[in-house]
Ligand SMILES: Nc1ncnc2c1ncn2[C@@H]1O[C@H](COP(=O)(O)OP(=O)(O)OP(=O)(O)O)[C@@H](O)[C@H]1O
């Protein structure tokens with residue numbers, strides 16, 4: 742069997758505005774990465790990227806999916822949602838920019854740091870969005886030494 | 888310094904006693920913004936916050952902190968304690984403010 746070509750795909754449904762159990766999908770992804778035996782730094786980066794992407798669906802969108810495509814060479818986190826979309830992606834990427842409503846800010850979300858966190862954790866980040874339809878975010882983490 | 892010693896020195900109440908309190912604490916971090924904690928809290932630090940909902944535990948796990956101190960006499964929600972038990976994250980309580988409690992930890996770790 743060719744281990745280098747094996748692929749593991751995890752898929753989770755994420756419900757907008759469901760703060761109970763929010764972050765569970767990212768926790769599961771993190772747990773699998775840990776079990777598979779990835780380097781702790783890789784587990785940390787992928788876990789944070791997955792959580793921030795999941796929470797952005799919970800906070801800003803109506804519903805979506807969070808998935809992880811895991812190979813020996815890279816981990817790809819994909820968050821796809823139905824939601825309002827992002828009109829100005831460059832602005833959304835700026836640290837401190839947030840449209841999170843007050844009740845969500847009270848919970849400690851809405852620092853406008855989620856997307857910058859994902860960018861810092863990932864080796865590649867792509868965001869595609871259509872206003873009034875939804876957003877797809879892809880974050881890639883390359884496994885060094887493969 | 889060991890978490891168990893810090894708990895004693897700071898007079899913290901352990902909200903979920905079934906966790907490992909023997910772990911090493913290297914530093915502290917004070918923030919009520921979850922993304923900020925993931926970006927800046929040092930690994931193995933003690934996180935001081937007034938947030939009490941269950942996402943605190945998800946963030947504590949991702950940030951790899953040694954424990955969460957809920958300050959100002961606030962009480963964690965039941966869901967928070969359940970998740971903390973499942974993820975084995977120590978949740979500690981104090982009636983003191985974040986400033987006072989973290990200040991005492993700072994003195995302990997640097998004194
Ligand atoms: N999936 C999404 N759908 C619609 N808008 C989004 C989505 N993700 C991000 N945004 C927009 O981009 C902004 C910045 O996102 P970012 O994750 O950096 O910060 P935040 O979610 O507001 O706060 P934080 O992540 O610090 O809790 C959001 O406030 C929102 O306006």
Ligand SMILES: [Mg+2]
Nearest residue numbers: 796797855856
């Ligand atoms: Mg966010």
